[in-house]
Amino acid sequence: MKTHNPDTEKTSNYDHLEKMSTSELLSNINKEDKSVAESVQKVLPEIEKLVDAIVPKLENGGRLFYIGAGTSGRLGVLDASECPPTFGVSAGIVIGLIAGGDTALRNAVENAEDATQQAWKDLREYDISENDVLIGIAASGTTPYVIGGIEKARAEKIITGSITCSMNSPLGKASEYAIEVPTGPEFVTGSTRMKAGTAQKMVLNMISTSVMIKLGRIKGNKMVDMQLSNSKLVGRGTRMIMEELGIDEKKAAELLMEHKSVRKVISAYNSEQ
Template sequence: MEFTRITEKASKYNHLEKMTVNELLTNINNEDKTVPDAVEKSIPQIEALVEQTVPKLKNGGRLFYLGAGTSGRLGIVDASECPPTFGVSHDLVIGLIAGGDNAIRKAVEFAEDSTDQGWKDLETYHISENDVVVGIAASGTTPYVIGALQKCNENNIITGCITCNEGSPLAETAQFPIVVTVGPEFVTGSSRMKAGTAQKLVLNMISTTTMIQLGRVKGNKMVDMQLSNNKLVDRGTRMVMEELNINREKAAELLKQHGNVRNAINNYGA
């Protein structure tokens, strides 16, 4: 099948500058409503990647997200939220972006065009076949990401990807591709919109499902979350109260003593 960048196709809407604010918001929202349905069609692909990821992480491996621009930033967001949410090490899920940390806030010109830099960035983490690397690129054509995944494949490292263009070079390179076809953007080519939303949803699914499979959730609670602010301390206290059927004062005391919800519950009465 000939590769066509659907993410670059012309918007179904025209003369946007002539629309009212309400018309703009309504039309953007109508387009956004299509994204979850597109993600649903990709669940078997997401499942295949997660099934590969969980055993690697159980055996001491790591999950890397690699991207440029919006895609890179989304990977970093997902990776950075794993430690506070699930109490895992900052070294378990790692997000890398073309151009380095400076590119998180400001675009670094032509950083994504290097076919070698992605692999070099991974090498600084002593990447090995114990790890999993997921390339993120809405277009599916980013050299920084494709080059890195090609080297990973050569070195027997499991590769996945999240892209929004079927038949793209990235989807053809990854061993476990996830392709979410969301169609043309409301503003032609602005893949931070529907494509970015789709990537965020898939990243949520990958990390959350993986962490649950790793035992980082009990029932439906984040029992390993970091107690890094008063809101989370209060949430943790209520979780201990509910689980052990004790009053707030006793729950708060246990939480302070043991440092997190799981330990407070497991050590109650010990």
């Protein structure tokens, strides 16, 4: 069996990092980071296909799952956790799972990513089915936890996608919709929380935001369904209403407090006119 050597494990283009000045370190990291957006741009057609596969499932009551380990798992959990406050969807619509469970969000859990069968066990606790979509996230594309979950899901006729930063990886080959963003060697060899993590975050942002927009969770360019969980967001909602309806701040704030939702305020106000 041929061993896959991930692009993410290639030796850094830089050496003697400990001898660099702070300015040199920052400049070189920034130079590497600039290449990430260009790499993501090249796979926009693949991202589009996955988004267009997700939307009909969620329109029909399905859910979007992310699975990953380490940094990749944390990024999936982050993206999932930000969907309810940003788009007003329930917490059960986009679900992020990380190898090792919630403990692994803060601390490394030994051997968690090597458990081939565990991801499917974790997913079954949520009764995952053909109505749902599963995206596996792994910079190297070799994480057993993620590959095992994707392979089993695909065998169960569940739509599967993947986000990797290495070409022709086992995970990419296992998934139906493979998004491969080759980011090349990291500034610190193998530290995939850097360029690879940035690329994965960008792709996740694109997927969840595009899906939610297509599900009608944005009006114009505003987060009209956002949760009003703090004073900053109440202020933002008030400004949205002022701009949309052409009313003063006091009236906008009163309406927001009454209806508890920017969308509901706009709908109610327009129906009265």
